Amino acid sequence: MDAAPPEGNRRPRDVETLEEFDAVAISGSFAGCRLQAVDLTSRTFALLVTDTSEAVFLGCPMEPQALAHVRAGGALVFPPVPGLPFDPYRAAPYRPDELYAGLAEHGYRATPDARTHAWSLRTAEDGDVFASMLRSIHDDAVSDALDERLGGLQVVGVMGGHAMERGTDAYAGAARLGRSLARAGLTVATGGGPGAMEAANFGAYAAPYDDVMLGKALDVLAGTPTFGPSVDAWAATAFDVRDRWPDGGPSYGLPTWFYGHEPTNPFAAHIAKFFANATREDGLLSRCSAGVVFLPGAAGTVQEIFDAATANYYGSRGEPAPMVLVDRAHWTDELPAWPLLQTLAAGRAMSRRIALVDGVDEVPAALEQLSV
Template sequence: MHPIPAQPPRPAHDHEIESLAEFDEVVAEHGTLAGFRVQAVDLTGRTDALLRLDSTGAVFLGCPMDPEAAARIRSAGALVFPPVPGLPFDPYRGFVYTPDELFDALAQGYEATPDARAYAWFQRTKADGDIFSSMLRAIHDDAVSDALDELLVGARVVGVMGGHAMARGTTAYAGAARLGRALTRAGYTVATGGGPGAMEAANLGAYAAPFGDDMLEDALRLLAKAPSFRPSVTDWARAAFEVRERWPGGGTSVGIPTWFYGHEPPNAFAAHLAKYFANATREDGLLARSTAGVVFLPGAAGTVQEIFDNATPNYYGSRGEPTPMVLVDSAHWTRDLPAWPLLQSLARGRAMESRIALVDRIEQAPDAIKRLGG
């Protein structure tokens, strides 16, 4: 069960080239590169085409190529932004990340992975005020947003929000996993913040959707041996990859994590990881792309913030029709952190009033999303 394809079809007007296969297809069909945008494609083996074809108005972003070819296409009117050496990430990337990409070299420990190295680079550069580093971060995040939009064309996305502290092996974690499975089986694309805890659980549930129900129960038991990413991200991540190796080919979902919270690693169960440097861009983007609604599991300050970040455009109608909002656990949202009464007060008399719900149990959330029009 795959609500979103690995590489979704592109609209006919799209002039972006993001793979060598697309480059070859454009050369064969159009015989020109004029006006195209070529993004993070290694063109060192396509020198003949670059020397031969018209590249007027083309833009090449981070594409390795022969120096002779680079000089020729510049002289023909193309803009060439060369690869930036020494970075642990590609600012011009054309696709979102995969868990295998971010956790590459995990066998040598988490610190050796591209994810950890990108965070270390971020820590070194974010406070020095260097305009070049901040520009690279901005370009990267914009490229990730572009790739995420292309990925989600036509998808019915339901966001699942909840805290990172929810431990594997708990009843709450198992419930969040069953929620992700139920939403995926209902045809939705699950999107989370892409980190540990409730986020990982929902992505795990989506991964488990194509298998029999026993698979998820077995996976939960395997994961419980490493309950948290503290003290060891390495052990925590290895347990997830052990589950993936035992049950390959799981369902797809999306995680949208951030290096701003670098102490929180991404989880390995989201097939697609749109990881950002800017947390504000990441948070707003996650909620904006949850076009079929959002489920809010019990959480603390971060989840409360997300509730009202989502409520604001629903209140003003700034994104069009309000989208469903389902809060799970009446006691938590009316007594412990009484966000529900305030949300009700905001919604009263407005279009969003018919798009909010409070449910007692996590099992009720998928039906609530459907009932509210998700």
């Protein structure tokens, strides 16, 4: 999490694992450190004999003796919050197996993902200011964790509708796109949900494998086309694919509990899930340093097109990032976003960074051309 720098404008040192804790403990001082979501119940002696002045402990369980000592030593302690289905201070993105823990034994409703959504709905209805604060702390922590992991990577976003079904040509095309982008050395990031988002994350997952794997895995997924009838069956099918073909390629998903009816797809290795959809939308687009691809979609995808276009139009994120719209008929006839995008871009730097293509196989070349 972001925190004010300590005296002297020195950047605070983040401590997010026991290994990092032990390395700092050798120095004899945690002064000015930010310790985040580390279970310190086994490190009581180290806490008792080291300097903790101006340290900040965020959600770090510790024994009562250690807690009293670090507070007396000048540390600021934000203790874990009991009874929550999530950790507001977490220091890393989620993993698919973490969000879906308990799926096989007790069904989706018992998973941390579903329970967190239920908590969010309940506390929002209550207007609980404490719950609102916890949601904000969580989203800031996840955003910070995302920045730490995406730094230096060439990230390309793939946007598209959640209604795209497994087993369709469109889904297979989006999967091929994700695979092509990953094989080109780009880091694929999506909105983390079902449909086109899942297909692109799945394609990145399949990147280390050959064409035979892609075809067979797509056939398995087609057995459960949508999440509508049963999230349990939909998610279980995805985990079946992961079990049959383990160690797939990495990608990122940025879903939101705001759209809790859309489950998180299990193919993104790193999942930055947010409570606030606005934070998630801007966070995804702002991190797509290598450009954004827009597959056919409806209102949500249209919004994302013009969120990205606004930043490119005003140059608020620096040099305009490439934007590639896929499916000429969709974006000129059905939802004519392309003509408006062209009109906005005319005479501006972003005009050299937009393209409309007919199909997904043209995307990698278009991105490369727009990046020149």
